[in-house]
Amino acid sequence: MNTNYIKKDKLLTVEITEEIDHHIVEKIRRKVDDEITRYMPRKAIFDFSRVSFMDSAGIGMIIGRYKMMKLIGGEMEIININPNVKRILEMSGISKIITMKEKRAS
Amino acid sequence: MYDNEMKLEFLSKSSNEAFARITVAAFVSVLDPTIEELADIKTAVSEAVTNCIIHGYEDAEGIVKIKARIIKNTVEIEISDTGKGIENVELARKPLYTTKANLERSGMGFTIMESFMDEVDIDSVLGLGTKITMRKKIKKHLVDIEKEEIASLGGVC
Ligand SMILES: Nc1ncnc2c1ncn2[C@@H]1O[C@H](COP(=O)(O)OP(=O)(O)OP(=O)(O)O)[C@@H](O)[C@H]1O
Numbered sequence: 001m002n003t004n005y006i007k008k009d010k011l012l013t014v015e016i017t018e019e020i021d022h023h024i025v026e027k028i029r030r031k032v033d034d035e036i037t038r039y040m041p042r043k044a045i046f047d048f049s050r051v052s053f054m055d056s057a058g059i060g061m062i063i064g065r066y067k068m069m070k071l072i073g074g075e076m077e078i079i080n081i082n083p084n085v086k087r088i089l090e091m092s093g094i095s096k097i098i099t100m101k102e103k104r105a106s
Numbered sequence: 107m108y109d110n111e112m113k114l115e116f117l118s119k120s121s122n123e124a125f126a127r128i129t130v131a132a133f134v135s136v137l138d139p140t141i142e143e144l145a146d147i148k149t150a151v152s153e154a155v156t157n158c159i160i161h162g163y164e165d166a167e168g169i170v171k172i173k174a175r176i177i178k179n180t181v182e183i184e185i186s187d188t189g190k191g192i193e194n195v196e197l198a199r200k201p202l203y204t205t206k207a208n209l210e211r212s213g214m215g216f217t218i219m220e221s222f223m224d225e226v227d228i229d230s231v232l233g234l235g236t237k238i239t240m241r242k243k244i245k246k247h248l249v250d251i252e253k254e255e256i257a258s259l260g261g262v263c
Pocket residue numbers: 056057060153157158159161162163187189190191192198199203204205206210211212213214215216217236
C-alpha cells in the first residue's frame with residue numbers, strides 16, 4: 001500500500017506512505033485520480049507526514065493533481081511537510097500556488 | 107589515489123531508483139554528513155538516475171552505471187547511460203525545460219542537482235549516451251573542528 005484515503009464532508013485526505021520518486025508516482029497516480037473523480041471532493045488534502053523523501057517526480061505529480069482539482073472546481077492543500085521536501089516544493093514555485101502546512105511539532 | 111571508490115551497475119528499472127540513492131548515501135556516510143547534506147545527495151542521485159531511465163533509455167532496457175568516489179571531504183558521483191543523449195545541454199539545464207511534459211515531468215531535475223551539489227558537469231553525445239558528474243564537499247562539523255584544534259594544541263604543549 002502506497003496511499004491511504006479518508007473521506008469526510010467532501011474532504012478527501014490522501015496520505016502517501018512512501019518516498020515519492022518516479023517509481024512510486026507511476027504506481028499511485030491513477031489510483032489518486034480515480035479517488036478524486038469518484039468522490040469529487042471540494043478539497044484534496046495531501047498528507048505528507050510519512051513522506052521522508054521527494055524528488056522532481058513529486059513536483060509533476062502535485063501539479064497534475066492541482067490541475068485536476070482546479071478542473072472540478074476544488075482546492076488542494078499539502079500538510080505535514082518535512083524540511084527536505086519543503087525545499088523542493090519551494091524551489092519549484094508550487095508553494096506559491098498551493099496551500100502548504102509544515103510538519104506539526106511532535 | 108582516491109580515499110575510496112565504488113561502482114554500481116543495474117538495469118534501467120524504476121524500482122532501482124531507491125536502491126541507487128540509498129546505496130550512494132550509505133557509501134558517503136563515512137564522511138559523517140548532516141541529514142540535510144545526505145538528503146541533497148540522495149535527491150541529486152535520484153534525479154540523475156531517473157533521467158537515465160526515462161530520457162536516456164525511454165523505458166527500454168539498458169544499464170545505468172554509477173561510480174562514486176571520496177576524495178578527502180569531497181564526494182564525486184558519476185551517473186551514466188548509453189542511451190539517446192541530449193540534443194542541447196544548455197537548454198536541458200534550464201529550469202522548467204522538459205521534453206516529456208506529457209509524462210508530467212516538471213523540468214526541474216537539473217535545477218535541483220545544481221542547487222543541491224557544488225558542481226554538475228554534463229557530458230552527452232547524441233546516440234551514444236550521457237554522463238553526469240557531480241561533486242559536493244561535506245562540511246566538517248563544528249565538534250570535529252574543535253577536536254582537531256584540541257589535538258593540535260596538544261602537539262604544541
Ligand atoms: N540521461 C539523459 N538522456 C537523454 N536526455 C536527457 C537525460 N537527462 C536529461 N535529459 C534531457 O534534459 C531535459 C531536462 O532534464 P531535467 O531532469 O531537468 O527535467 P525532466 O527530467 O524533463 O523533468 P523532471 O526531472 O523535473 O521530472 C529532459 O527533459 C531531457 O530532454
